[in-house]
Structure formats: C-alpha cells, structure tokens
Amino acid sequence: MLKTYSEFWYRFKKDKLAVAGSIIVICLFVLSFIAPLVAPYDPNAIDARHVLTPPGTAHLFGTDDLGRDVFSRILFGARISLKVGFFSVGISVLIGIMIGALAGYYGTWVDTIIMRFVDTMLCFPTFFLIIALIALFEPSIWIIMIVIGATNWMGVARLVRAEILSLKQREFILAARAAGASDLRIIFSHILPNALAPVLVYATLGVAAAILIESSLSFLGIGVQPPTPSWGNILTVGKDNIEIAWWLSLFPGLAILITVLGYNLLGEGIRDSLDPRLR
C-alpha cells in the first residue's frame, strides 16, 4: 500500500483539492487561536443602539438582535466548533479502537457479542440517540462532545477489527508472540500502528461530521448555550429574524460550509494519497 512518507507527500501535494482542504483547516486553526486579537468587538458586548444593523464598514457581517457583532461571534464560534470536532472525534476514536481491538484480537464469542452490539447501535437513528441523551442531561459543551463521541465510534470499531483480523495471522505477529510479547503489547505496538492510516482518514472526516452535528444541535437549541457564540446558535437568531436580517442566516452557514468542506477535502485527500487505486 504505502511505501514511504515521501511517496505520500508527493501524491498529496499534487492533489489540488487536498491542498485546498489543508489550507482551509490551517487557516481555521490560526483564526481560532488569534480570535481575541483580530475580533473587532467583544463577541458578547451588547449594544442596544445598533440592533440588527446590516453589514457595513462598522460591522463587517452586521449585528444580531442584541447588537452584538456577528463577525466577532463567528470568529469565536470557530473555537467552539474546533473544540467539539476534535474532542468528540478523539472520544469516538478511543472507544472505537478499544472495542474494535477487543473484538478483532480475541475473536470467538467476544467478537460475536461485540459485533452484534455494534450492529444494534447502527440501527438507531443517531440523531434520535443524541437528542435523547442530551435532553436527559443538562446541555453543556462537554455533554455534547461526550454524546457525539459515544454515538459515532462504530465505524472506527469496524475498521480496527477488520485490520486486526487481517494482520493477526501474519508472521511478524506470530514472531512477536513467540518472543513472549503480551497481548496488550502486540495490539498497541505491533497491530495498531498498521491500522493508523485508515483511522486517521476516518477521524478527519469525523471532525467534519461532528461539527455538522454540533451546529445542528446548537441550532435546535440543545447544543452550545447562548451567550457563548456558536455557528449553530447564531443561525437560530437568524431563523427568528428571517424576514428582516438575511446576514444572520447567511454568514454563520457559510462558515460551517467552508469548515466542513475543508475537513472533507483533507480527509479524502489523505485517503487518495494513501491508496491511489481508490480514485
């Protein structure tokens, strides 16, 4: 599959879409780190004299129903979506790796029970599960990240299990076992490094999915709670003022679109560069 990293880089750099995706992602990182420096206003500063101002020189993207600067709120919203994206994917990848490794490595009845469980989880409309769980707890950013992570690990689990099944009987694993390596050592230092590439692809695409879910939840009102700015809850205000303030609906949506697009392009780019046959 993949011989060297330089070969990977060579293909990756030739893929214009992948490069575009990584530029978007890097820009987002930088923007969310320097948000306090570049934001022209305090994202939570209420200004009763400039309520629902259309975009102009003073307010680049206009203001919302409380006179807060939408541009600054979107900048700070980038931090939230970045945080949610990475933490929830981190959680789902961790759960997925553990469960997948358990099923793939031990096989037999452990495998049967775990994979049955995975199949059952896949039957549920994920969004139903997420809403039920969040509604039962108090919505907070931590709950959101945990719930998104806890309902999206099934893909990673399947991936890791398949990878382990195909590697388990290879000579280098048998050699490691003959040398007396423990199960944990075999799983973590011999098998998992080989499964890293597909998991990385899955995780990159997963960040995009998590950001989409978070923004939908915040839009519905059970995600990130105001006054903390999130792209989803700015859009809620946009819906309430749909007849008078188009800028409240347009810009946060564009931010989500560009971000998700960036992660998707990056993820697909990594996948194509790892395995050019898939193109």
Next chain:
Amino acid sequence: MLIGITMISFLVIHIAPGSPADLLVQMNPKASPEAKARLRAYYGLDKPLHIQYLYWLKQIAVFDFGSSFSPDGRKVADKILERMPVTVLINVLSMLLIFAIALPIGVLSSVYQRSLLDKFSTVFVFLGFAWPSFWLALLLMMLFGVTLGWLPISGLKAYNHDSLSFYAQTLDYAKHLILPVLVSAFGGIAGMSRYVRSSMLEVIRQDYIRTARAKGLTESAVMYRHALRNALLPVITLLGLSVPGLIGGSVIFETIFSIPGMGQLFWQSAMSRDYPLIMGMLVIGAILTLIGNILADISYAMADPRIRVR
C-alpha cells in the same frame, strides 16, 4: 437484534439522572412524599432495573408502549402511529428524488469521466456533503418563502385547507411538502451520485464489459444493460443503510418547517422528558431501520439472480 434494540433504548433512558417521578413532582410542588411513592409504584419505578426492563419488554411484545407522561396521557403507540405517515411519506418521496437525480448524475459523470460535467458534479458533491441541512432549509425559506413568497414555510396545510376542493387540497399538501422533501433529499443526492459514479467506474473496468463491447453491442446497450445493472447492486444496500440518517434528519426539518411528524414528536417528547414516548420512539425508529434493511436485502436478491434465499 430486537432484544438488543430494546435494551439500548431502555438503558439510554435509565442511565440519565433524575427519575420521571421527580419531574411530575416538580410540576406540582405540593405533592407529598407519599404521593411520590405512589406515583413511583404506579409506573413501576420502585422495582429494580432489570425487573422494570422485563416488565417493559413484556408490554412491548404486544406493541403496548404504555401511556405518555404528557397531560393528555394517551397511548404511546397511538401517538407514534398517527405521526408516522407524514414522516414516512416525506422520506419515501425524498428517496425517490435522490434516486431520480443522483442516478443520471452518477452515470453520466462516470461515462464521461473527467469531462466538464464530471468536474461540475464533483464540486456539487463536495458542497452537498458539507452543506448543513438546516442551513439549506433556512436559505430556501428565505428565498421561496420570504423574498419570492411562492411557497409556505411552515406546517402541512394552509389555514383554509378544509374548505378547499380535493384537487386544491392535494396541491396545498404538495406546496407544503416541496421544501421539506428538497431539504431532506439534498445531502443524499450528493452522496448517492458519488457512490453511483464510483460503482460504475469499477464495473466499467471489468472483463465482461470489454466482452460486451467486443461482441459489437452499442455503447448505450453496454452501459445500461450490462454496466448499470451491476453497478446498482451496492447502491441498493446504501439505500437501506441511509434509512436511520433520513429518520434522524427528520427531527431537523420537521422542527424547522413545523411539520407534525415523528421527528417533531420525538423532539417534543425529549424536551418534556416523556420517558415512555422516548423509549417507544427509539424502538420504533430502530425497527423502521431494520425494515429498511430487510427491504434492501429483498430488492438486492431480486436484482441479482446469483443471490437466492435458501
């Protein structure tokens, strides 16, 4: 499988802090501890968890999901059943729309690979993947509902619906359904056309396609009779797999367009912590997915003569 579904639905509700009885008491602060205990006994909440589960399982085996906690106290099964047709209708319509649009896009962009059309559809696909459906809903509402004023933006029927003739009533429904169906189909169109494209590309490289060309068949016969039929097989599976996503997505567009379907009901039940209703909806949502998968398997077997049920 069904047992697993009921177990997860049950656990999801019961790992949450706070009990339904507390909630009922909150609504009526004058409730005495005795009344609370009576309530708990009434809903069987004083028993250990596994007994509660078995009790609930025994009930739903005969399709009795208990009564809703909401003030009307109606049967959960009735509540869900009356909401189901709208959601199923919208999802079936959007699946048809997905198929009708994605199939030609996918086939054409694979046949004319690297053409302008292919590039255009690739851009569309990436945008479609990344486009948040609720944002699309907002934009469409703004364009067609507010700026142009062509389509209604909420509900299922106009206020004067009952006074209309049958024809006008149908038209009224159709007008209310256009935007929700579009929104729910949008993401699927992108995914499906991408999938059809890659599936077609894979099939076109096969030896039997070369054989079909070699024996002098016209290009369209090769494509439609030999290639497309084989390329569609994995697509059928994908249709079955997309059912949970569609049902889950119905929460979003039904809330935005205030359509009285299952998604909205689920949303309301989650917000009011209507435990029996939430559990019932989770089970039914998962069962609908199972049905979708079974239908996909059956149509797979019909499309592919190599697969026969033994």
